[in-house]
Amino acid sequence: xxxxxxxxxxxxxxxxxxxxxxxxxxxAMVGVMAVTGSSIGxxxxxxxxxxxxxxxxxxxxxxxxxxxxAGLDTLGGVLANEFGFVLSFGMPLMAVALxxxxxxxxxxxGRLELxxxxxxxxxxxxxAAVLVSSGAVLLTGLGCGAVMAAFGADAAGSLLYGLxxxxxxxxxxxxxxxxxxxxxxxxxxxxxxxxxTALLYLLRxxxxxxxxxxxxxxxxxWVDEVRAFGEPRVWPLMLALGVGLALVALAxxxxxxRDVGSALLRPRRSVPRASAALRTPLGLAVxxxxxxxxxxxxxxxxxxxxxxxxxxEIIDVILDNxxxxxxxxxxxxxxxxxxxxxxxxxFVMMLAMLVAAFVVAGIGSLREExxxxxxxxxxxxxxxxxxxLGVHVxxxxxxxxxxxxxxxxxLGGSTSAALGERDWVGDVLSGALVQVPxxxxxxxxxxxxxxxxxxxxLLAWGVLAVGAxxxxxGPGFDLPDVLLDASPFIAVGQDVLADxxxxxxxxxxxxxxxxxxxxxxxxxxxxxxxxx
Amino acid sequence: MTEQxxxxxxxxxxxxxxxxxxxxxxxxxxxEVHGFLGPNGSGKSTTLRILLGLTRADGGVVRLFGGDPWKxxxxxxxxLAYVPGDVTLWPGLTGGQCIDVLARAHGRxxxxxxxxxxxxxxxxxxxxxxxxxxxxxxxxxxxxxxATDVELLVLDEPTAGLDPLMEEVFQQVVHERRAExxxxxxxxxxxxxxxxxxxxxxxxxxxxxxxxxxxxxxRRHTRSAxxxxxxRPPDLDRVAGIQDVRTGTDDEGxxxxxxxxxxxxxxxxxxxxxxxxxxxxxxTPPSLDDxxxxxxxxxxx
Ligand SMILES: Nc1ncnc2c1ncn2[C@@H]1O[C@H](COP(=O)(O)OP(=O)(O)O)[C@@H](O)[C@H]1O
Ligand SMILES: [Mg+2]
Numbered sequence: 001x002x003x004x005x006x007x008x009x010x011x012x013x014x015x016x017x018x019x020x021x022x023x024x025x026x027x028a029m030v031g032v033m034a035v036t037g038s039s040i041g042x043x044x045x046x047x048x049x050x051x052x053x054x055x056x057x058x059x060x061x062x063x064x065x066x067x068x069x070a071g072l073d074t075l076g077g078v079l080a081n082e083f084g085f086v087l088s089f090g091m092p093l094m095a096v097a098l099x100x101x102x103x104x105x106x107x108x109x110g111r112l113e114l115x116x117x118x119x120x121x122x123x124x125x126x127x128a129a130v131l132v133s134s135g136a137v138l139l140t141g142l143g144c145g146a147v148m149a150a151f152g153a154d155a156a157g158s159l160l161y162g163l164x165x166x167x168x169x170x171x172x173x174x175x176x177x178x179x180x181x182x183x184x185x186x187x188x189x190x191x192x193x194x195x196x197t198a199l200l201y202l203l204r205x206x207x208x209x210x211x212x213x214x215x216x217x218x219x220x221x222w223v224d225e226v227r228a229f230g231e232p233r234v235w236p237l238m239l240a241l242g243v244g245l246a247l248v249a250l251a252x253x254x255x256x257x258r259d260v261g262s263a264l265l266r267p268r269r270s271v272p273r274a275s276a277a278l279r280t281p282l283g284l285a286v287x288x289x290x291x292x293x294x295x296x297x298x299x300x301x302x303x304x305x306x307x308x309x310x311x312x313e314i315i316d317v318i319l320d321n322x323x324x325x326x327x328x329x330x331x332x333x334x335x336x337x338x339x340x341x342x343x344x345x346x347f348v349m350m351l352a353m354l355v356a357a358f359v360v361a362g363i364g365s366l367r368e369e370x371x372x373x374x375x376x377x378x379x380x381x382x383x384x385x386x387x388x389l390g391v392h393v394x395x396x397x398x399x400x401x402x403x404x405x406x407x408x409x410x411l412g413g414s415t416s417a418a419l420g421e422r423d424w425v426g427d428v429l430s431g432a433l434v435q436v437p438x439x440x441x442x443x444x445x446x447x448x449x450x451x452x453x454x455x456x457x458l459l460a461w462g463v464l465a466v467g468a469x470x471x472x473x474g475p476g477f478d479l480p481d482v483l484l485d486a487s488p489f490i491a492v493g494q495d496v497l498a499d500x501x502x503x504x505x506x507x508x509x510x511x512x513x514x515x516x517x518x519x520x521x522x523x524x525x526x527x528x529x530x531x532x
Numbered sequence: 533m534t535e536q537x538x539x540x541x542x543x544x545x546x547x548x549x550x551x552x553x554x555x556x557x558x559x560x561x562x563x564e565v566h567g568f569l570g571p572n573g574s575g576k577s578t579t580l581r582i583l584l585g586l587t588r589a590d591g592g593v594v595r596l597f598g599g600d601p602w603k604x605x606x607x608x609x610x611x612l613a614y615v616p617g618d619v620t621l622w623p624g625l626t627g628g629q630c631i632d633v634l635a636r637a638h639g640r641x642x643x644x645x646x647x648x649x650x651x652x653x654x655x656x657x658x659x660x661x662x663x664x665x666x667x668x669x670x671x672x673x674x675x676x677x678x679a680t681d682v683e684l685l686v687l688d689e690p691t692a693g694l695d696p697l698m699e700e701v702f703q704q705v706v707h708e709r710r711a712e713x714x715x716x717x718x719x720x721x722x723x724x725x726x727x728x729x730x731x732x733x734x735x736x737x738x739x740x741x742x743x744x745x746x747x748x749x750x751r752r753h754t755r756s757a758x759x760x761x762x763x764r765p766p767d768l769d770r771v772a773g774i775q776d777v778r779t780g781t782d783d784e785g786x787x788x789x790x791x792x793x794x795x796x797x798x799x800x801x802x803x804x805x806x807x808x809x810x811x812x813x814x815x816t817p818p819s820l821d822d823x824x825x826x827x828x829x830x831x832x833x
Contacts, residue, residue: 270660271628
């Protein structure tokens with residue numbers, strides 16, 4: 001290939017500027033595999049237990065999530081299945097992250113132009129990016145395979161599975177390389193990468209569920225069809241490799257047909273004037289947050305929809321479990337429904353955590369307004385600080401209600417559909433309503449930080465993480481109630497679907513949220529703008 | 533005495549260990565274009581932010597339209613428009629939408645002027661601001677501010693990123709606005725730009741005003757550089773207003789004289805040199821550059 005002069009230099013630059021990110025990704029993926037391996041190895045320590053694994057999965061629901069993994073009666077198959085979800089998203093996103101940062105991101109920042117002006121060939125940066133990213137996905141695959149073998153999975157199968165992981169990553173290296181030629185901004189490369197990951201993952205899920213050809217449209221499906229721990233075949237691996245290479249070739253073909261700094265798709269033009277709504281502070285704020293509201297609502301709907309659709313499996317697991325079955329006795333069905341209600345309360349709590357995360361991110365985005373200098377301009381207008389902050393907090397809070405409502409409807413709807421007996425929507429909605437004060441605490445916390453310690457926004461994420469962990473793990477670890485109640489998600493009431501709200505908890509949380517919010521507004525009126 | 537729209541005396545502001553402003557003075561009269569000059573990091577942006585009530589001063593007096601900008605920010609902002617030094621526009625909005633949103637923040641837009649400026653600054657208002665170059669983004673901020681009907685324009689290093697052609701347009705527009713009676717406070721670290729536009733100039737350094745006045749006044753304060761070779765050693769003691777005198781002897785026994793000289797003293801100095809028998813003489817006229825460089829490079833406080 002001509003025009004690749006200096007590919008060594010470019011590879012060096014990509015490694016020097018990106019080795020931390022690269023090593024983090026590889027270690028994270030291999031680390032998750034190691035954790036999976038050690039916990040599964042301890043749980044399924046006899047061949048009998050391993051054979052029982054497939055039966056415990058609850059059939060088709062699992063196929064939608066993880067595909068149909070071959071050899072579930074071997075340790076390797078069990079590991080592959082447990083790792084499936086992380087693999088499905090981890091490998092593609094790793095490929096997108098590593099490939100985009102050395103291509104479109106550097107090009108957008110103007111760094112590539114600088115290098116191409118030196119003795120670096122036009123094709124060298126893309127080639128170097130593909131080489132480095134491919135090396136990283138291969139390393140990850142081999143690392144995961146080695147870890148599996150070390151935990152006692154079949155060695156040949158582990159190697160083949162590791163290569164399958166790498167092949168999935170390689171396809172997405174190709175996808176990203178093409179996207180980096182087609183669109184002009186790194187952000188858009190990410191959007192293409194994430195959207196394709198989700199789409200291909202869904203296709204594989206549908207294909208696996210219906211056992212039809214859709215499976216073959218998705219590289220996720222090809223990895224499954226290597227059947228590393230069943231009757232192994234190498235040709236699906238070759239298919240993935242071939243598609244990856246074809247995509248990389250396409251990327252080079254595109255590269256030769258565009259200017260440095262531009263993209264194949266010319267940026268779209270749009271309206272030259274702002275609408276009347278956009279010219280109002282409220283309209284502008286809505287416009288700024290609506291993308292995030294939409295994105296989080298989709299995530300909430302997808303997650304809650306999946307959880308709800310598993311309702312039948314949950315009941316089956318409860319009823320089939322010999323230990324539990326004996327414990328439940330004659331009225332097993334009724335008690336199973338009680339247990340299901342408790343599980344649904346947990347799902348609602350997770351929805352509340354998701355909404356709280358949206359809130360923290362939404363109010364955190366106001367820091368970006370400040371750093372970008374737009375807050376300065378807004379405040380140099382005839383607008384008080386209170387009105388500026390008030391409008392944004394209002395929009396974020398309303399957005400949180402939308403995200404929560406969408407998630408609750410998805411959970412209630414899919415549960416009702418899965419069980420087909422009675423309507424869960426009302427129960428779930430009233431449970432979700434109970435969690436609202438917990439979310440409001442995070443509105444208050446984020447606003448208070450913005451007003452008094454804007455550089456400390458990360459603290460809000462820290463509190464959220466601790467609150468979520470306490471609520472999530474606390475009951476299992478039998479932590480004392482005092483500690484549990486320190487988590488807003490528990491303080492509103494445990495098992496909200498069955499028991500409703502805790503009145504003192506609700507009152508305390510509402511007051512804390514209100515006081516924090518008011519404090520934040522006071523601080524925001526008094527502080528310097530901008531704080532960098 | 534003209535009405536002062538901006539009056540700042542003894543302004544102080546500290547950020548942690550950095551004393552950003554240390555007794556800064558600035559006053560801007562109605563109708564003038566005031567150049568606010570200083571090297572990077574000298575405190576220009578901080579001063580403007582305090583003037584707009586965005587940042588709170590630690591000490592000193594700040595008056596904007598006669599009021600206190602920290603307490604009465606909202607009311608006072610009714611008749612000014614501000615272009616910050618470093619602003620990233622809403623990436624998803626088009627240039628035209630950004631202009632409308634910004635202009636709406638500044639105040640009442642003059643639609644005819646807006647259309648005229650978009651045209652003169654050669655701006656494509658249908659492109660999204662994330663697709664703009666730095667210069668084009670700067671033009672958006674400028675068009676929005678310059679198209680608004682306001683009494684005072686506060687511009688923080690507004691021409692950063694503009695090409696010379698567009699800088700020319702910018703200067704024309706500022707001249708037009710001034711002719712209509714608009715007051716302009718223009719910060720810059722480039723002397724040339726301020727020289728072309730400003731009626732009065734304040735030069736600051738390390739958070740302190742070094743000098744202020746009209747360009748003519750400033751020129752009067754700068755010195756001419758005089759260099760001469762005379763047959764006999766001149767008697768310079770009787771000449772007032774000269775400084776930095778250095779004398780030497782060249783290889784033919786003549787006296788080599790260097791001196792800097794106030795504008796009013798040039799005649800007397802040349803007289804004294806004449807009495808000593810001038811062999812060669814150069815007088816370099818006062819330049820604002822020297823003053824400016826002196827302010828930039830001079831010792832700290
Ligand atoms: N928010 C801030 N926090 C800490 N230091 C600051 C802050 N704003 C400005 N400074 C410091 O104050 C000094 C003056 O900055 P600035 O007003 O931006 O200068 P100029 O606009 O003239 O370049 C610089 O040393 C700068 O680093
Ligand atoms: Mg500045």
